[in-house]
Amino acid sequence: MALRCAIIGSGNIGTDLMIKLMRSETLELVALVGIDADSDGLARAKALGVQAPHTGIDWIRDHPADVDLVFDATSAYVHVRNAAVLAELGIAAIDLTPAARGPKVVPSVNLTEHLDAPNVNMITCGGQATVPIVAAVSRAAAVPYAEMVSTVASQSAGPGTRKNIDEFTRTTARALEEIGGAEQGKAIIVLNPADPPILMRNTVFCALPDGSDHDAVLASVEQMVADVAAYVPGYRLKNRPVVEEGPFATPGGAVPHRVVVLLEVEGAGDYLPAYAGNLDIMTAAAVRVGEAKALHLTGVPA
Amino acid sequence: MTTTQEQPDVAAKPAFRLTDSTLRDGSHAVAHQYTEQQVIDIVAGLDRAGVPVIEVSHGDGLGGSSFNYGFSGTDEMTLIARAVETAKQAKxxxxxxxxxxxxxDLKAIHEAxxxxxxxxxxxxxxxxxxxxIGMAKQLGMEAVGFLMMSHMTSPEELLKQARLMQDYGADLVYCVDSAGALTTKTVRDRIEALVEGLDVPVGLHAHENLSLSVANSLSALECGALHIDACTAGSGAGAGNCPTEVFVAVCDRMGVPTGVDTMTMVDVAEEVVRPAMNRPQMVDRAALILGYAGVYGSFMLHSERAAAxxxxxxxxxxxxxxxxxxxxxxxxxxIDVALELAAQKARQK
Structure with a gap:
């Protein structure tokens, strides 16, 4: 039995997610719900034979018996309102905005920890790309301070992302701590308008205290990159990870070294072209969480 | 001093508002290591000279202290507090x-x-x-829009972007030549477009990478700019910014009122700011290439370290x-590029 799903939000993320959900065997897409009848996403849904109402969360309110799980791909502000409605209706939510109402999930780190939570948060695209690396470092060494820099092509950052830029940095920084295991986290996002568009780039810096086992750190990072690539095929190291000598006066204290991990995410090209790896990593991770939830709730192995 | 030269009239209404960014853009040149005492001394000097606006923060702005941009030696909020306490007339x-x-961060600086x-x-x-911009206005602050790397887009597109900032509530908008890549002609094209198309005043933030920061700032004034950024002793990212003391001296000679006392400014540059700098700023190879290739000026010291x-x-x-x-x-x-160049070099051996 497949879990019946709806997506709210017919922008870049919602539309890309629709295309991925249509390939899933354990998740059945019931509707892509938007608010703009003329949006490209809703037009694509109709063309693919998916219901495409434009009445937003009201459509879910009117069809509570048709939906087991909602993927929210709106914006942080809108999700705060949607989350309350979904909770009232008793419908589980996977939140793809940085609203962070529920526990944060990164498939390669804590996929099975929150399967019963009514609302789980997918952090941000940059968070999905970098939290695993911080988690990989912190299972091999203490990480008093971690920092990520995400650069995405301007063309792949829709109006929701642009209005939510503070929510991106805050939510991502918290995830570096809560899920990544850093004592302190910092997140930075840069938009690059180059044409042709650049592939999504992410850089992770972790402070390495005296006595850290650098070889163990590097091996752990390489293993984690393979684990993420298992559900996001375009996720890869751009260059080998390097340990650089400081000293570095981080907010978590002075450290003699830092590890620098330079990552690139090529998208699958489901909706936007390959440069938009930021969409892919988010939607691929959300599908992974949805499928784990389906397996857990239905008890049928996928 | 000969009598044929124009004499400065410090009482005249300034033709533009000068913002000195020694303690923000200039902090790139000292790797964000300004101390509390240096901030007190520099703010006191600039304030005494009559500079109306003094910018203070990490070189990459509030929250810039990081691995990526360099950690601040002293917390920027501490430096900002010292600046606010020290300034008598300057904002x-x-x-x-x-x-x-x-x-x-905006709430915190407003509080400060x-x-x-x-x-x-x-x-x-x-x-x-x-x-x-909305939050700055909501807090009752003056909001300035700052369009960086302005050489990378056309004057028409720059105007569209400046209009957005104006719509969000910006009280004025700057054309910012972060790479020091604009020339007198390309500055003119941009400032003219902004002055013509905006309802709010326009400013220029120039860099010295092509040795044009003073000339470009003068061009901007001629085209109707009402705000000019400068840094004392020409400090700043890349080859540094338009040097404050030089610019006000040139304005004096051209009969452009600045509201700043030039000789005080010259003394502050020589006696207060230069001793605080790690090295003189000049258009050396790296700085020139930044301007020539159109690369963000802050990359200079970071690329020097990565190269080494x-x-x-x-x-x-x-x-x-x-x-x-x-x-x-x-x-x-x-780091990405340095690693790739190093790998290339290893292959060639």
């Missing part, structure tokens, strides 16, 4: 880049007594500043970054 301004700092928030985005990405660390050429790093069309904030790409 204190801070820079914020959305994506690095957040509205929480800062009255001007300068919100900076890449020249084509003004719409990420809506929250921040990986045994590759700084000039090659900068030229490659120019080819990749990286924008401000992508300092991590310096």
């Amino acid at each position: 204190i301004a801070c820079l914020l880049l959305p994506g690095i700092g957040t509205v929480d 007594g800062v009255s001007i928030a300068r919100i900076a985005t890449h020249c084509t990405e003004a719409d990420i500043a809506e929250q921040h 660390r990986y045994g590759v050429s700084q000039a090659e790093i900068l030229l490659e970054l120019g080819r990749r069309k990286v924008v401000g904030g992508q300092e991590d790409m310096i």
